[in-house]
Amino acid sequence: MSTHIGAAPGEIAPRVLLPGDPQRARWIAETYLDGARCYSTVRGMLGFTGTFGGEPVSVQGTGMGMPSASIYCHELLAEYGVRTLIRVGSCGAIRDDLAVRDLVAASAAATDSQMNRVRFDGLVDFAPVADFPLLRAAVDAAAAREVPVRVGPVFASDAFYTDRPDLYGRLAEYGVLAVEMESAALYTVAARFGARALTLLTVSDHLPRGEHLSSADRERTFGAMAELALAAAVA
Ligand SMILES: O=P(O)(O)O[C@H]1O[C@H](CO)[C@@H](O)[C@H]1O
């Protein structure tokens, strides 16, 4: 039993969807999984296992930010033998060619986090990237459903409320699509364990336009993203 998840061996599937919001985890499990069962309520960071298309799948909340997400990813990979992690998150678009509710698949994650500076002694700027076959499976699933998905880099930030909004403009000029708070850690920890990881995001905020979805929408309306994640997970 791990410290922060506390599930018994065998209670977690080899493929796990990872929303930051534990209530989104409950909604996805109850909406899409057959026979969903809650295996963890530790710290309110809910985790569920059920089946999708006959395959076992889990959904685990990770909380907000890279330190929190790193704990859950590490325990899933190190203690429960998980091999595939797919984040299903919200994000703030920083480019005009995206709109609220658009889907983003994060091919790579720039970051202001210091975690990898420590990990690599400040000598290397590690490039956190998605697992390509998993990314391709999500893109293929989107094409089959005629659901548009934008593939590109995101910015994994330590701050939700930033004092440097000017950096978003600079990053957008370099092709970065959106800001969120976990993907660089997810991709790095998965790489460390030789596992597969992908981040799918739904645009909940359009930062240049000042548009925002409600917390209820962030919790219970990201079905298109959940369906792509589940299709890629079992592909
Ligand atoms: O909706 P989730 O998955 O939590 O993701 C985004 O939302 C949170 C901030 O509101 C951060 O965790 C950010 O990455």
Ligand SMILES: O=c1cc[nH]c(=O)[nH]1
């Ligand atoms: O990190 C995030 C997530 C959603 N919306 C934002 O503006 N930032």
